[in-house]
Amino acid sequence: MESRNFDLRKQYPFSIVRKPMILSAFRLSFILCAVMTFFIIGTSHAQKAVEVMTLEEFQPVLQQDNDTVYIVNFWATWCKPCVAEMPYFEQLHAKYKDQKVRVILVSLDVFRQLETKLIPFVEKNKIQSRVLMLNEKDPNKYIDKIEPSWSGAIPATIFYKGKKREFVEDHFEDLASLETIVLQLTKS
Amino acid sequence: MKKILSICLSLAVIFAVTTAFNSPEKTNGLGIGDKASDFSLKNVDGKMVSLASIKDAKGYIVVFTCNHCPWAVKYEDRIIKLHNKYAPMGYPVVAINPNDPEVQPEDSFDKMVSRAKDKKFPFVYLLDEGQKVYPDYGATKTPHVFLLDKNLVVQYIGAIDDSADDASSVETPYLENAIGAVMKGQPVEMAETKAIGCSIKTKKAKKS
Numbered sequence: 532m533e534s535r536n537f538d539l540r541k542q543y544p545f546s547i548v549r550k551p552m553i554l555s556a557f558r559l560s561f562i563l564c565a566v567m568t569f570f571i572i573g574t575s576h577a578q579k580a581v582e583v584m585t586l587e588e589f590q591p592v593l594q595q596d597n598d599t600v601y602i603v604n605f606w607a608t609w610c611k612p613c614v615a616e617m618p619y620f621e622q623l624h625a626k627y628k629d630q631k632v633r634v635i636l637v638s639l640d641v642f643r644q645l646e647t648k649l650i651p652f653v654e655k656n657k658i659q660s661r662v663l664m665l666n667e668k669d670p671n672k673y674i675d676k677i678e679p680s681w682s683g684a685i686p687a688t689i690f691y692k693g694k695k696r697e698f699v700e701d702h703f704e705d706l707a708s709l710e711t712i713v714l715q716l717t718k719s
Numbered sequence: 720m721k722k723i724l725s726i727c728l729s730l731a732v733i734f735a736v737t738t739a740f741n742s743p744e745k746t747n748g749l750g751i752g753d754k755a756s757d758f759s760l761k762n763v764d765g766k767m768v769s770l771a772s773i774k775d776a777k778g779y780i781v782v783f784t785c786n787h788c789p790w791a792v793k794y795e796d797r798i799i800k801l802h803n804k805y806a807p808m809g810y811p812v813v814a815i816n817p818n819d820p821e822v823q824p825e826d827s828f829d830k831m832v833s834r835a836k837d838k839k840f841p842f843v844y845l846l847d848e849g850q851k852v853y854p855d856y857g858a859t860k861t862p863h864v865f866l867l868d869k870n871l872v873v874q875y876i877g878a879i880d881d882s883a884d885d886a887s888s889v890e891t892p893y894l895e896n897a898i899g900a901v902m903k904g905q906p907v908e909m910a911e912t913k914a915i916g917c918s919i920k921t922k923k924a925k926k927s
Contacts, residue, residue: 609789612918639915641884669881671893674913683878684860684918700859702918 580653581638581645583664586673592635592663593677596693599631600716602709603689605677607639608652612702613686617656622706623713624660632713634660639685642666692716748857751910755781755871758852760815760845761828763835768843770813770871777809778874778901780894781865783858785816786834787825788917791861793883795838798862801879801894802842810898812842817853817861818920820846826920850921860916866897866907874901877912 584592595601604620606613617636624634636658640649645664653662667673674683678698681687690697690712697712749755759769770779782798784791802812820827828846835844847853856865857876866875875897880889897907 607915610917611787643884668884668888669891670883670915671878671881671912674915681913682859683913683915685915686918700918 580650581662581664583642583645583666586665586667586676589637589663589665590676593689593691597631598692599633600690600692600713601633601635602713603635603637603691605637605639605685605687607685608644608648609640610685616686616703617658619703619706619709620660621658623709626706626710627713632717636660636662638662638664639670640664690716692719695719748855749865749873749876750857751873751876751907753873755865755867755873756855757871758855760847760852762843762845763828763832763840768813768845770867773811773813773843775809776811777869778898779867779871780805780810780812780898781856781867782812782814782879783817783853783856783861783863783865783919784814785818785823785826785861785917786830787818787823788861790883790916794862794879797879797886799838799841805898806842808902810902814840814842814844815847815852816844817847817850817858819850819922822922823920850919853919858919860914860918862914862916864894866894866901868901875907875910878914883914 592601593603602620602623604613604616606617608614620634620636623632638649642664649662649664652658665673670683674681678687678689680698681700684700686702687698687700688703690699695716697716699712703709757770759767762768770776773779780801784794784798786792798812798814806812816826816831818826820830824830828848831844831846834840858865862879864875864877864879865873868874875894877893879894880886880892882889891909893909893912896909900907
């Protein structure tokens with residue numbers, strides 16, 4: 532009996548003949564682990580594509596007191612001039628990513644369109660800058676808290692470094708006009 | 720003598736500084752309590768319309784809106800309902816498209832005519848030809864509401880309600896609350912609100 536089994540194991544080193552139950556359980560757990568790993572990677576990827584924040588969670592993003600220049604652009608997938616100027620923000624991100632310059636794209640799309648519109652937009656256009664979604668229903672409750680001089684029209688962009696701040700309620704038509712403001716803040 | 724001179728000088732400096740800082744804000748259109756100016760703009764039926772030409776009005780719901788802006792489109796049905804509800808009480812909607820059709824062809828006069836026809840707009844839908852009215856009012860986006868009383872005094876500026884995306888989940892109908900107060904002759908509790916909207920399309924705003 533034993534020699535026969537032994538032979539079989541030699542023939543099939545990972546055979547399930549000898550301990551069928553234990554080995555299949557082992558396999559099952561291995562598969563489960565793999566599935567879970569993929570799932571976790573998958574969801575963290577989705578989370579990375581867009582961070583969803585409430586106003587309270589978002590406010591510290593506007594108050595980072597260090598020597599980095601932050602460019603915080605307010606946009607939405609439905610806003611044509613916002614989409615048109617996005618390449619310049621992406622170019623800014625690419626050009627200055629090794630310096631103390633950070634581009635943050637804050638989407639004002641509605642939350643129910645996170646999966647159907649925003650994430651597909653970010654993935655299709657391979658957006659490299661950090662993308663946030665502000666998940667608040669009533670703009671009247673957040674516009675003034677973000678920037679008192681902002682009327683609510685988009686696109687709109689805040690540039691800041693420490694306490695120094697520039698606000699532009701308009702669209703940009705090239706990288707150079709973004710760089711001008713960034714460089715002013717960098718020097719200051 | 721020196722003291723007086725220095726006081727005079729410092730006063731002059733203070734005056735110069737405050738006017739320099741105040742002046743840009745003054746040009747930004749109407750505020751609550753300001754008197755709006757009337758206009759004469761072409762309606763989608765081809766006729767010229769002024770506020771004075773609207774008979775039996777006790778006030779005006781001036782809405783800067785347009786064809787192309789998805790956020791304005793979300794409000795179309797609500798603007799129709801507002802007009803149907805309040806026009807018989809003397810508060811008609813006066814819709815104005817502030818965009819330059821050369822910059823946004825979707826907002827051309829012809830497209831306005833067909834949009835008004837498709838949606839059976841019960842209110843006037845005017846084109847701000849030459850873009851002179853919107854800067855005068857201080858509109859910056861679509862939709863953007865200015866509620867005027869009979870004497871064209873601004874009573875409310877801002878949003879229609881607190882839920883652009885979904886009419887069924889409105890909690891505070893800012894504009895209707897304001898109309899209600901004006902109708903009762905009471906001060907508007909929230910006279911100014913802010914909303915997200917599409918920037919007004921103009922050649923001037925383009926950066927060089």
